[in-house]
Amino acid sequence: xxxxxxxxxxxxxLPISDGDWVVVKRTLNYGEHxxxxxxxxxxxxxxxxxxxxYDSLEAGRATLVAYLVDWSLSDAEPALTIRGKSxxxxxxxxxxxxxxxxxxxxxxxxxxxxxxxxxxxxxxxATPDGATPSAATLASPFAVTGR
Numbered sequence: 588x589x590x591x592x593x594x595x596x597x598x599x600x601l602p603i604s605d606g607d608w609v610v611v612k613r614t615l616n617y618g619e620h621x622x623x624x625x626x627x628x629x630x631x632x633x634x635x636x637x638x639x640x641y642d643s644l645e646a647g648r649a650t651l652v653a654y655l656v657d658w659s660l661s662d663a664e665p666a667l668t669i670r671g672k673s674x675x676x677x678x679x680x681x682x683x684x685x686x687x688x689x690x691x692x693x694x695x696x697x698x699x700x701x702x703x704x705x706x707x708x709x710x711x712x713a714t715p716d717g718a719t720p721s722a723a724t725l726a727s728p729f730a731v732t733g734r
Contacts, residue, residue, distance in 0.1 A: 598656050601695050609692055610657040614703055622674070623653035647693050652677050654696045660684070 594616035602608050615623065626649035628639040652674050661668040669677050681689055
């Protein structure tokens with residue numbers, strides 16, 4: 588039996604400036620990734636549902652909506668509460684905050700993504716029980732036979 592392939596709904600609290608913080612999903616599951624990428628595209632044109640294209644202006648907001656679970660900004664203003672809100676409501680709240688704050692939160696989430704990706708790479712490259720990894724390539728037949 589191998590590893591579990593289900594994404595656990597874990598969260599991480601990350602600090603931002605002025606003593607504030609954000610709570611983000613540790614990782615996204617496949618459905619959340621698909622929703623994030625879909626929200627990063629322009630709406631389809633005409634009858635072709637695949638006619639939309641990647642929109643870099645929407646990509647940042649789509650990442651914020653996909654990852655954000657809660658933040659301390661809601662303590663200062665009840666209208667900024669995002670916990671339990673729909674993606675549509677979170678988008679509207681994000682559109683109401685300062686541009687610099689949204690960019691800062693996005694950068695913190697992007698750093699979090701890089702950290703998680705590095706952890707996953709390290710786990711994949713780790714050997715069980717400290718075993719010595721096998722050689723990357725087989726020895727040359729000339730080295731074995733001496734010819």
